[in-house]
Amino acid sequence: MAAVMMMGVTEVEIVVAHQERATLRVGEVFLKVDADPARTNVEMAAMALAPVPTPRVLWHNRLVLALAALPGSALGRLGQLSTASPRAWTAAGAALRQLHDAPLPPWPGRELEEIETNLDRQCHWLLDNDVLPVDLISRNHEIARVALREWTPAFIHGDLQSNHVFVDGDVVTGVIDWSEAAPGDALFDVATLTFGHEEHLTDVLTGYDSSVDLAVIRGWWSFRSLSAIQWLVEHGFDPFAPGCEVDVLKAQK
Incomplete structure (x- = not known):
């Protein structure tokens, strides 16, 4: 994160920036610049x-x-302990339940075959480039495949990282970054919200108020890590940072 200050001018903060997208904060305004206008259209429609x-x-x-x-402030951030209360995580789970119970958005989601193909491709890239030990990739590939089953589509956020949920005390004040929203697997959102924050899974499920298959949650944790590492490396992020993608893979049993 970087910031620039000039005398008499509001601070301009670079929240995130890479070749596809950039988000700037100017005072109380966020400016999202996206190379693909279709993502902006989805975000506005989903909100x-x-x-x-x-x-x-x-x-x-x-x-x-x-x-x-x-x-x-954000509910949490990957690689950092969340300072939000357990009740705030429970409130996030309740908000997620409300989203998943809503009517489906009118555009298509990703097909299961496409998701499976992407996982296989990413695992091959990790192996071919000697990024991770073979046994770590193989074990998590098998864990991830548990999540790749038929599901009843729900209205999902699609990228519900903990830093995309804002809370004030124990109240959810808003959810940001909706460009991946679509019909999809509800448990993918639950897994993404708790990714790297396993200690808060019980809190989220208390608010979500629905029984879930924990093996599927863990499957999506493995999937998210395996499928994200190439993109993160190529865009200047570090999946090997403490508490991030590689540590999540190592913690999977």
Whole structure:
């Protein structure tokens, strides 16, 4: 994260930036710049349909979306212990249940065959480039395959990392970054929210108020790690940082 300050000028903060997207914060406004206008269109449509708090859209054009800042702070961040209370995690689980119970968005989600193919391709890349030990990849590939089964589609966020959920005390004030929203597996969202924060899975499930298959949750944890490492490496992020993707793979049994 970087920031620039000039005398008499509001701070401009680079929240995240890579070849595909960039997000800037200017005072109480977030500017999201996306090379693919289709993602911006999905984000706006999903926020309009979602039955949970979302940022207020200030304006947009083909490639830039301006959003009002949400009150509170992120529920958690990968690689860091969350300072949010267990009740805040439970509230996030309840908000997720509300989303999954909503009518499906009218655009298609990813097909299971596509997801399976992507997992196999990513595992081959990890092996071919000697990124991780063979046994670690093989074990997590098998764990991930448990999640790749038929499911009843739900309205999912699609990238519900803990830093995409904002809370103020024990109240969810908003959910951001909806460009991956689509019909999909509800447990993928549950797994993504608790990814790297296994200690809060019980809190989330208390609010989610529905029995889940924990083997599927763990499967999506392995899937998310295996399928993300190449992209992270190629875009200047470190999946080997403490508590991040590689550590999640090592913790899987």
